Amino acid sequence: MSEFLRLLKGGNKSSLTAAIVNTIIAIIKTGAFFFTGNVAMFAEMMHSIGDAANQFFVYTGSALSKKAPTPRFPNGFGRLINLVCLGAVLIVGILSYETIKEGWHQIQHPTTSTGVAISLTVLGLGILLESAVFYKAGKEILHENGIKGSFLGPITTSFAYINRAKPATKLVFMEDLVATSGGILAFTAILISHFTGFLQAEGIASIIIGLMMFYVVGKVFLDNARGALGETDEQMLVHIAHIVSENIHVKDIKELEVIKEGEFLHVNLVVEVDPTLSFAEVDDIHDVLKELILNQQSVTDVTISFDEDDGVKKWKHHKDKKTTLKTHD
Secondary structure, rough: OHHHHHHHHOOHHHHHHHHHHHHHHHHHHHHHHHOOHHHHEEEEEEHHHEEEEEEEEHHHEEEEEEEEOOOOOOOOOOOOOHHHHHHHHHHHHHHHHHHHHHHHEEEEHHOHHHHHHHHHHHHHHHHHHHHHHHHHOOOOOOHHOOOOOOHHHHHOOHHHHHHHHHHHHHHHHHHHHHHHHHHHHHHHHHHHHHHOOHHHHHHHHHHHHHHHHHHHHHHHHHHEEEEHHOOEOOHHHHHHHHHOOOOOOOEEEEEEEEEOOOOOOEEEEEEEEEEOOOOOHHHHHHHHHHHHHOOOOOOEEEEEEEEOOOOOOOOOOOOOOOOOOOOOO
């Protein structure tokens, strides 16, 4: 139990914040829906319940993924966060279906809801809280990539780096982007329904919110399915190949793999060196390269092997392409 609590302290903070905020919002929206019967509010209630459950799962998964390797699991638990995210999106998928179904029912059989002021107040509060979580997740994305953005950076610049964010942070960012957009949509639909009598507007908004939730489900599922299988980090592979090639003792790179393990990267490197070098000299080269690679962003494990130089240059992967990535502090 003590190890579990210790691991929880290292969980993704954006996920924890989002889980707590969305739980509060879900409770408020649930009360508002039962009081008003508003279909757009139902969609937002389901969305917030799904987000809260998702993010609690993801927070726990991100914490447990940091558990040290064991004899039974020598490669560690890095991919656990991908498996948790795959499970979490199933919840959102079910809630998405229910949201769309309820919206379609409202279009087919429109009903008048009550308590418009309550609905708008609750949705307004939800938009403020969810946009705050979205902003925080954007800041986390910039921080993870070593980017110092402007005040608006978390909601502008962060989109350029979202694919290099940690799985948990990316999930929070996407879910709260959709949550904020959905809240604004529901708010607008209630206004239209109340002032124009076009009651189907709430049903249309519910369907659109459900479809946006399905988009998040599909995107997160595909991203984490690749992570669970073990995906190559192409950008980091090019970067590591470049910095390794700069070592004067490295004649060629025979093999290089950079595999994502959840939030972490595992590197397997085989380099060719001068066969006349002594064992002590090769050992020194090993230590230099290992320290260099371990100082790169998210790299936690490095395996380096050596082979004699055959005089034939084989490594041509993304030749002459350079990248600049953050190193560990």
